[in-house]
Amino acid sequence: MSSPSSPSMPFAPAAPASATSRRWKPSPLICTAAAVHAGAAVALAARPGAWPWAAGGVAASHLVLTAAGLWPRSTLLGPNWTRLPEHAGQRIALTIDDGPDPEVTPRVLDLLDRHDVRATFFCIGDLARRYPRWIEAIVARGHAVENHSQRHRHTFSLSGPLVMKREIETAQRTLTEIAGVAPRFFRAPAGLRNPFLEPVLCGLGLHLASWTRRGFDTCAKDSGTVTRRLTTGLAPRDILLVHDGHAARDARGEPLVLDVLPALLRAAAERQLQWTTLRACLNEEAAEIDHADLP
Ligand SMILES: [Zn+2]
Numbered sequence: 001m002s003s004p005s006s007p008s009m010p011f012a013p014a015a016p017a018s019a020t021s022r023r024w025k026p027s028p029l030i031c032t033a034a035a036v037h038a039g040a041a042v043a044l045a046a047r048p049g050a051w052p053w054a055a056g057g058v059a060a061s062h063l064v065l066t067a068a069g070l071w072p073r074s075t076l077l078g079p080n081w082t083r084l085p086e087h088a089g090q091r092i093a094l095t096i097d098d099g100p101d102p103e104v105t106p107r108v109l110d111l112l113d114r115h116d117v118r119a120t121f122f123c124i125g126d127l128a129r130r131y132p133r134w135i136e137a138i139v140a141r142g143h144a145v146e147n148h149s150q151r152h153r154h155t156f157s158l159s160g161p162l163v164m165k166r167e168i169e170t171a172q173r174t175l176t177e178i179a180g181v182a183p184r185f186f187r188a189p190a191g192l193r194n195p196f197l198e199p200v201l202c203g204l205g206l207h208l209a210s211w212t213r214r215g216f217d218t219c220a221k222d223s224g225t226v227t228r229r230l231t232t233g234l235a236p237r238d239i240l241l242v243h244d245g246h247a248a249r250d251a252r253g254e255p256l257v258l259d260v261l262p263a264l265l266r267a268a269a270e271r272q273l274q275w276t277t278l279r280a281c282l283n284e285e286a287a288e289i290d291h292a293d294l295p
Pocket residue numbers: 097098148152188189190
C-alpha cells in the first residue's frame with residue numbers, strides 16, 4: 001500500500017538550503033506594550049501614588065499580548081501567513097501537521113500521488129528522528145517538510161525565548177539533516193504563541209505560518225463535518241490544515257483524513273483551484289523582489 005522513498009529521489013533538492021536570518025521589526029502592538037511599560041515606570045517615578053494606574057496599564061497590555069498569542073491567525077505579534085500571498089492567484093495550499101506517522105503518512109502520500117498534488121508537511125522533530133524514512137519519502141515525492149517544533153509540547157506558548165529557540169532550533173537541525181533541505185516555515189503547536197516567538201523565528205530565518213481554515217480533524221467524529229469546515233467558502237490563496245499525526249478515526253478505526261482528502265481535492269478541482277506549497281510561493285516572492293531590484 002505504501003511506497004517508500006525511491007533511491008533516485010526525483011524531486012529532491014540538489015543541495016541543502018540554509019535559511020538566512022531576517023531582521024526583527026516589532027509589531028505596532030509590541031511597540032505600544034513597550035511604551036505602556038516605559039510610561040508606567042516614568043509615572044511611578046514621578047508620582048508613586050499613581051501606582052494603581054501604572055499597574056493597571058501594564059496588566060492590561062499583558063492581557064492583550066496574551067490574547068493575541070492565543071489567537072492562531074492573529075498578526076498582532078508579527079507577520080503570520082494566514083493566506084498565500086497575492087501572487088499565488090488561483091492556487092491554494094494543503095498543510096498536513098503532526099507527522100510523520102508510520103501508518104497514516106504513507107497512505108496520505110499515496111493518495112496525494114494519485115491526484116498529483118503537492119503539500120506542505122509540518123513535522124515534529126522527535127517523530128522525524130523515529131521515522132526518518134517517511135521524512136525522506138515526503139521530500140522524494142515532491143512535498144515540502146517544515147518545522148512544527150521538536151517535541152510539540154502544549155506548553156510551548158508559555159515558554160521563554162531560550163526554551164522556544166532550543167525547541168525550534170533542534171527541530172530545524174533534525175529536519176534539515178534528514179530531509180536534506182532546511183525548513184523555511186514554522187507552525188507553533190496548536191498555533192499558540194507569545195511575543196518571544198517572532199524574534200526567535202527571525203534569528204533562524206523562519207516564517208510563521210498558520211492557516212485560513214482548519215478541519216479540527218484530530219477531534220472530529222466524522223469526515224463529513226471536517227470536509228464541510230474545509231470546503232465551505234473555499235477560495236483562492238487559502239491555506240488548509242489537516243493532520244497525518246494525531247488523526248481522529250471513524251467508527252471503523254480509519255483515520256478521518258483519508259476520507260477528507262479525496263473530497264477536498266474534488267472540491268478544489270470543481271472550483272478550478274490548483275495546489276502549491278508555502279515554500280514555492282515564498283521562493284516566487286523572493287524571485288519577484290530580486291527581479292524588481294534589477295536595473
Ligand atoms: Zn500540531
